[in-house]
Amino acid sequence: MIPRNPVAAAKVVVFAACLVPLAIVAAKIFGLASFGANPVEEVLFTMGKTGLNLLWITLAVTPVRKLTKLNWLVRLRRMLGLFAFFYLTLHLLTYIGLDRRFDWGSLIVDVTERPYITLGMLGIVLMIPLAVTSTKGWQRRLGRNWTRLHRLVYPIAILGAVHFWWQTKADIREPLVYAVILSLLLGYRLVDSRMRARRRAAAQRPAAP
């Protein structure tokens, strides 16, 4: 059953692609593939990286849509954002359940004393209201406030980038790539909104005599 509508078809493809990292981990858990020496780290990193990748892709939707004029791309955005939330939640649960094994004492110490964990956790917690209000119903109910609320995704992404950077031991090349891409994605929005504001101002000025 291939949907005839191209947007629906794209949704199916994106949905399937988003499940691949989870499927790989599941295959390893069920013995169809093997883990390396440090399975907990492997699961933790897979979930964290996939979550960040999807968050970055979610943030790329708007710039790509505007630059390419492919407006239907926006219809993939909610799914991408929810998958980012899904993987980052699994990342957090892996940490709490498999790494810390629900040892609340050591968790409290980690969250209060280790800034990269504090920031990472804050980022995921801030995603909860965005995931909850991602439905059409909430979008309608909140009106213009919905857009305001969902701007939280910008600080959330910055928290993610800093979390990744601060847990690195010495080789900052990879977190640097994430930070640079995020700066481009956020920088585009700054420039774009400035330009729109200028255009609006120009349109409101009375025409020259």
Add this chain to the structure above:
Amino acid sequence: MTRPKNRIRPSEITPEHVYFNRREILRSAVALGLVPAAAPAFGASIPASGKFSNLAEWPGSLDEEPTEFEHIATYNNFYEFGTGKGDPARNAHTLKPHPWSVEVTGEAEKLGTFALEDILKPHTLEDRVYRFRCVEAWSMIVPWVGFPLGDLLKRFEPTSRAKYVQFFTLNDPEQMPGLRYPILEWPYREGLTMAEAMHPLTLLTVGVYGRVLPNQNGAPLRLIVPWKYGFKSIKSIVRIHFTERQPECTWNMYAPQEYGFYSNVNPNVDHPRWSQATERVLGAGLFSPRVPTLMFNGYAEEVASLYEGLDLVKNY
């Protein structure tokens, strides 16, 4: 997933039960008079076959199941070959561990450059099962092959001014692709006090699991200091330097607030960014818990006296 080309095939690895049974076999062979009890283990060398024979038993070995060879040889921190854990196993085939020589400099009588063969010759290689604890809070149990570093250092006749000994890793970008990136200050260097270096647990290491060290594990010659975090156990040593003053150590130079000169395993002193109270045992599976980290990595009885009167919180 790509498979590293230089990976050791499972068929090449001595099965662990055979590996550990050979002690039993040897013991019964001695009892039957088939093998002389004092095996002629002198004249240590790197065997061309890749497998050591006549290794002396070391009575202090841990009585625990060692980590699988596969994990020991594929999960490495050896930034000269890349910073990912799997990078060294993939990239270290470019290292040429033969021929090899070691330069001896500083406060000692017998200085010069010595061929690896001459370094090893007078020593007896032993099979020692040690705990290994990384500063990143993972650990493994490893059957190393080596001999006490102190036995070698004595041969160079250090002077009374030799208070510390420093080691340097090879610094050849042709053989070590990771050296092209200035992630750490190359060459990698590490140091010990003379007392630490002369301690009988400090092992100059040439093998693992009865085999010649894989390149990614620091071939042909590395240090193992079992009561310190793994990064102190410098790999692929090309220079030994005796000195009066505390020497530069790579990770300490990179982040002195995170990596001290001593870097003794200590569950009570956390790394500024993570706890050192527990560790994850490699190969233990997804659902196994972390285990508590032991003071001096379980070697307190042997080494605590080295640090009497020293504040271990300040001197981390």
